Amino acid sequence: MSTSAGAADRAGGADRADADRAAGAAAVISADHLSKWYGQVIGLNDVNVRVPPGVTGLLGPNGAGKSTFMKLITGQLKPSKGGVTVLGEPIWSNPDLFFRIGFCPEQDAFYERMTGLEWVRALVRLNGLSEKDAADAATRALTAVDLMEAANKKIGAYSKGMRQRVKMAQALVHDPQLLILDEPLSGMDPIGRRKTIRLIREWGRAGKSIIVSSHILHEIESMTSNILLINNGRILAEGDVHQIRELIDEHPHTVYVRAEDPRRIARQFLESDDVRSLKFEPNAVVVETGKPDQFYARLTDMAASGEFGAIDEVTSPDDNLQAVFQYLVK
Amino acid sequence: MSPIHDQSYRHYAGGRAAPGRSWAVIAWAGIRSFLRKRAFMGLMLFSLVPFIVRAVQFWISSQYPQASALIPTADTFRQFLEQQDFFVFVITIWIGSGLIANDRRANALQIYLSKPLMRTEYIAGKLAILFFFLCLVTLAPALLLVLIKIAFDGNFVFLRNNLFVIPAIVVGSLLQVMLASCTMLALSSLSKSARYVGILYVGITFFTGAMFGVLYAITGTSRVSWISLGANLSQVVDVVFRLKPRYATPWQVSLLVIIGLIVLSISILERRVRGVEVVT
Numbered sequence: 001m002s003t004s005a006g007a008a009d010r011a012g013g014a015d016r017a018d019a020d021r022a023a024g025a026a027a028v029i030s031a032d033h034l035s036k037w038y039g040q041v042i043g044l045n046d047v048n049v050r051v052p053p054g055v056t057g058l059l060g061p062n063g064a065g066k067s068t069f070m071k072l073i074t075g076q077l078k079p080s081k082g083g084v085t086v087l088g089e090p091i092w093s094n095p096d097l098f099f100r101i102g103f104c105p106e107q108d109a110f111y112e113r114m115t116g117l118e119w120v121r122a123l124v125r126l127n128g129l130s131e132k133d134a135a136d137a138a139t140r141a142l143t144a145v146d147l148m149e150a151a152n153k154k155i156g157a158y159s160k161g162m163r164q165r166v167k168m169a170q171a172l173v174h175d176p177q178l179l180i181l182d183e184p185l186s187g188m189d190p191i192g193r194r195k196t197i198r199l200i201r202e203w204g205r206a207g208k209s210i211i212v213s214s215h216i217l218h219e220i221e222s223m224t225s226n227i228l229l230i231n232n233g234r235i236l237a238e239g240d241v242h243q244i245r246e247l248i249d250e251h252p253h254t255v256y257v258r259a260e261d262p263r264r265i266a267r268q269f270l271e272s273d274d275v276r277s278l279k280f281e282p283n284a285v286v287v288e289t290g291k292p293d294q295f296y297a298r299l300t301d302m303a304a305s306g307e308f309g310a311i312d313e314v315t316s317p318d319d320n321l322q323a324v325f326q327y328l329v330k
Numbered sequence: 331m332s333p334i335h336d337q338s339y340r341h342y343a344g345g346r347a348a349p350g351r352s353w354a355v356i357a358w359a360g361i362r363s364f365l366r367k368r369a370f371m372g373l374m375l376f377s378l379v380p381f382i383v384r385a386v387q388f389w390i391s392s393q394y395p396q397a398s399a400l401i402p403t404a405d406t407f408r409q410f411l412e413q414q415d416f417f418v419f420v421i422t423i424w425i426g427s428g429l430i431a432n433d434r435r436a437n438a439l440q441i442y443l444s445k446p447l448m449r450t451e452y453i454a455g456k457l458a459i460l461f462f463f464l465c466l467v468t469l470a471p472a473l474l475l476v477l478i479k480i481a482f483d484g485n486f487v488f489l490r491n492n493l494f495v496i497p498a499i500v501v502g503s504l505l506q507v508m509l510a511s512c513t514m515l516a517l518s519s520l521s522k523s524a525r526y527v528g529i530l531y532v533g534i535t536f537f538t539g540a541m542f543g544v545l546y547a548i549t550g551t552s553r554v555s556w557i558s559l560g561a562n563l564s565q566v567v568d569v570v571f572r573l574k575p576r577y578a579t580p581w582q583v584s585l586l587v588i589i590g591l592i593v594l595s596i597s598i599l600e601r602r603v604r605g606v607e608v609v610t
Contacts, residue, residue: 074444076605095446103444109437125355126445170441 026088028053028178028209029073033082036068036233043068045233046082051211055204057220058213060230066213067106069230070182073211074103087178099127102171106182106213108163112156116147116166119155120173127174141173142166146195161192168196172203179203181212185219197222252276253292255316257299258284260309268302284313292316352447356455361462364425373424374466377417381471384410385478392482402479404492407472408571411502412564417467418510423531425463426514428524429456430603435522443605453515453599460511469503494572502567509563509588516595519602535559552577555584562587 027050036043044065060066071077072084075091075098083090089097110119121138129137142151145165150158155166164184171179181200185193200223204210214220220227227244229236237244259265262285269275274291289295303311364370384406391400433439442452476496479488489495513534518527542558555561555577562584568574569581577584 071606074605076440076443095448098444098446101444103441105437105440105444107437107440109441111432111436111438122359123441123445125359126352126442126447128351128446 026053027051029084029086029211031069031072031082031084034072034079034084035081036072036077037080042233044072047233047235049228049235049238051209051228052226053209054226055200055210055212055224057224057227058211058230059215059217059220059227060213061215064215064231065233066215066230067182068233070180070211070213074101074180099174100177102174102176102179104164104167104171104179104181104184106186109167110155110163113154115152115154116142116158116162116169117151120166120170123170124173129174137173137175138169141169144172145169145199159189160187161189164188164192165196168199177209179208179210179212181210183213183215185214185216193219252288252290253295253316255287255289255292255295255299255314256281256284257287257311258313259311265302265308265311268308272298352445353451353455353458356442356447356452357458357462360429360456360459364459364463370424373417373420374463377414377421377467378471380410380413381475384475388475388479388482392479392484402488404495404498404571405573407475407495407499408502408567408573410472410475411468411499411506411567414468414471415506415560418464418506419535421463421467422460422510422514423528426460426511427518427528427531429459429515430518431521431524431527434519435524439603440605449600449603453603456515457511460514461507464507464510465503468506469500472499472503498571502570505566505570505588506563508592509559512592512595513559516598516602519599553579555579556587559591 029049029051031047031049034047034049035045047069058066058069068077072079073086073091075086075094078092083092085091086097087100091097114122117138120141121134124134124137124141125131139148139151142148145168147162147165147169150162155163158166164187168181168184171181184200185196188196197219200210200212204224212220212223221241225241226239227241228238229244257265262280262283266278266280266285266287269278269285269287272289272295274289274294275287276290277288279286287295299311299314302308384402387400387406388402390397391402433442439452443449473496476489476499480486514527514531517530517534518524521527521530538558539560542555542561545554545557546552552561555565556579561577561579565575565577565579565581565584566588568576575581
């Protein structure tokens with residue numbers, strides 16, 4: 001395909017993304033009182049959620065229910081209660097929908113004696129592509145995940161990162177509207193992670209909706225700001241990470257202040273009702289406050305007054321998703 | 331036009347087959363993978379030996395009327411199918427034991443069933459692989475023998491006198507193939523080890539046969555033949571070829587056992603072929 005055709009495709013992708021956004025309420029995934037039990041154990045507990053088009057991160061610790069949610073939205077598990085629709089259609093017993101979905105499972109799922117190209121080509125045949133189209137599509141997908149050089153090597157000889165990428169290639173190969181990636185960065189080296197994150201962002205820009213799960217929050221943060229937080233089978237929070245941050249304002253907010261005279265500053269902090277605890281560290285004080293806005297305003301005034309010596313550094317671990325997550329899953 | 335192609339993401343613009351044909355993809359991929367194995371092809375060629383011997387027999391009987399002992403009857407075709415039992419057994423184990431077990435070991439079911447593929451299509455595709463090769467050693471050569479007989483005779487007298495032979499070959503072969511395919515596929519879905527599945531199949535076949543032998547020795551009657559997988563098949567196929575059943579068990583009972591085994595196998599497949607194994 002020529003460069004101009006590629007540009008046309010990009011334009012097509014942008015159009016599709018625009019159409020998706022215009023649809024607005026047309027959530028790519030909609031769960032309604034979705035529950036799943038494994039015997040006496042509950043995997044997912046009465047989840048109501050709408051996932052908008054674009055890239056969405058599904059976050060949660062191990063055992064939170066991420067994989068159960070992934071298996072429900074890929075139609076591999078039947079809900080015990082409630083329902084789930086994907087791209088506007090029920091996913092359970094609806095294999096035709098998989099023409100529009102690509103799924104990359106967390107576990108390895110290979111015939112190690114096959115080459116990456118053979119494996120991807122064989123799988124895309126299940127999407128109704130002819131032998132020739134399948135070969136072309138497999139080549140294109142392996143190129144997209146930067147694995148063409150190793151395409152003719154046996155999968156058994158692949159590194160963990162290459163295995164993850166070939167799994168993503170099979171998810172992507174039939175050009176689905178929705179990509180569901182279960183822990184795609186798991187086991188990858190830092191360079192592989194960076195490349196994969198870049199790819200996911202690029203696919204998002206190309207108009208695909210992507211759901212990507214992880215328990216490592218900064219990875220998700222680098223792909224999208226739209227997240228779903230899940231723990232103990234429940235959705236804890238959803239939406240923009242900053243909106244979620246607002247939701248947890250009633251939770252204590254931790255601020256690290258490195259200063260010339262931390263004890264003097266600490267005495268001043270103690271006069272305020274919103275300060276819940278103080279902890280000293282070398283040349284610093286770590287403050288837990290219930291009203292971060294008031295706290296920051298007061299800190300700015302203190303620094304401006306010059307009465308408390310130099311304030312060298314103010315950081316908040318709460319600025320990253322890890323802290324947000326830790327608050328919410330407490 | 332730039333010689334360097336665009337490296338960014340491109341949407342697929344090709345055609346797609348209508349849904350519902352994925353079973354053929356699975357079947358064809360499986361058939362091709364076995365056709366590439368030399369040892370397996372050797373076995374397939376070896377399975378033609380009884381066919382060649384029968385063809386020679388037909389030729390001699392047509393050329394030398396004095397060799398009356400070699401003149402084929404409907405029973406000859408029944409005997410031919412019975413001779414092929416050995417190849418059916420070996421091919422069923424060789425091909426069938428890994429058909430689902432290997433997919434389970436590789437976690438491939440999860441990937442397969444995230445494609446536009448129904449579980450029934452997956453099972454049908456896998457069954458078709460076994461069906462294809464088993465028919466190649468039973469149905470196809472048996473029907474070919476009928477044609478050879480007609481060709482060597484130069485007339486249709488044999489066929490006119492034995493009109494039931496072709497339907498009998500079809501029904502008898504399909505029963506044989508269906509029973510072997512369904513039971514083996516069900517066993518293959520129970521394990522992740524093809525070797526274990528193979529041993530299980532051999533065990534079941536010989537154990538049920540041995541049980542029948544022991545009970546026959548104790549009771550002195552063959553009314554308990556329904557306990558043996560092979561005896562049931564022999565019993566029903568005898569009836570299909572209008573021969574006297576060889577055991578005292580009513581052939582209807584044997585047929586019910588065969589149907590029951592096929593239904594049980596399908597039920598096992600329905601429960602076991604899933605993208606995700608739920609352990610509660």
